[in-house]
Amino acid sequence: MKFATIISTLLIGSSLFFSPTSACEKACQDGISKAFADKYGGELEPFFDRFKNNLADTILQGVDLDKVGHSSEVKTSVPAAIKTTVDQFKNTFVGDLQRLVFNSIFVESPPYKGDCNHPKLVQQPKKGVPWQRSDCDKQTYLCGNPPAICHDIQKIKNRIFTNIHSKLNQEASNNGPDFKAFSDAVWDAARSAGVSLKNRKKLLMPLAEANIQTALSKFLNDCNNFCQDTCPKYDDSIITLLLSFP
Secondary structure, three states: OHHHHHHHHHHHHHHHHOOOOOOOOHHHHHHHHHHHHHHHHHHHHHHHHHHHHHHHHHOOOOOOHHHHOOHHHHHHHHHHHHHHHHHHHHHHHHHOHHHHHHHHHHOOOOOOOOOOEOOEOOOOOOOOOOOOHHHHHHOOOOOOOHHHHHHOHHHHHHHHHHHHHHHHHHHOOOOOHHHHHHHHHHHHHHHHHOOOHHHHHHHHHHHHHHHHHHHHHHHHHHHOOOOOOOOHHHHHHHHHHHHHOO
16 A cells, blocks of 8 residues: 555656656737737837828818819818728728737747657646746747747747738838729819819829829838837837746
8 A cells, every 4th residue: 555655656756756847828929919910010000090180181282172072071071981991991901910919929830839848848837827928039930838938939920020011011012902992082182072083084083093002002111110120128028928838
């Protein structure tokens, strides 16, 4: 009996000491993705707001409103439509950031997933106890646990920023969906104001679309300043949250 008790005790102790290290599971993945998205979304919003004001102010630049007709209505309705559409653009883009961040960390190759036990470099803390910052330094190979993500936090941030800029350039290009949305907004507002089809086609849209292209180009140039220093001010709170997950 004594021998069996000793063996049992040793086995239990071994299982505790050599217990496998868990990965960043769904709650962790969703939580850390949302944390990045909330911080970086807040940084992006002023860029969209500047773009909104710039485009609303310049959308009718060069347009002879007297020839277009219904000038007072057009002066009011077209900039208002632009502001509404830019706000929709902003809300959609910022709202999609959590998915972008998730894909950047957990889908893009190489993803931060997989076994962290071969070799096992960090000890899984007890339930309710966070990982230690020192665990980030110890977890030196890519896998799926929070310390691995923490260890590569700068690489992960660079992925996220690259993907944000790529998506902005794709959507805000001269042939992108946002250009079409702004063009449609001008067209619809002018039509509702009573501008004739002929005047919309010949007198309004060519200049308005040129102004949209100019404003989009300025917006993308401005966005090059987004988190240019990689926004280190958010690192501590994001890492603290990350290490709170098992």
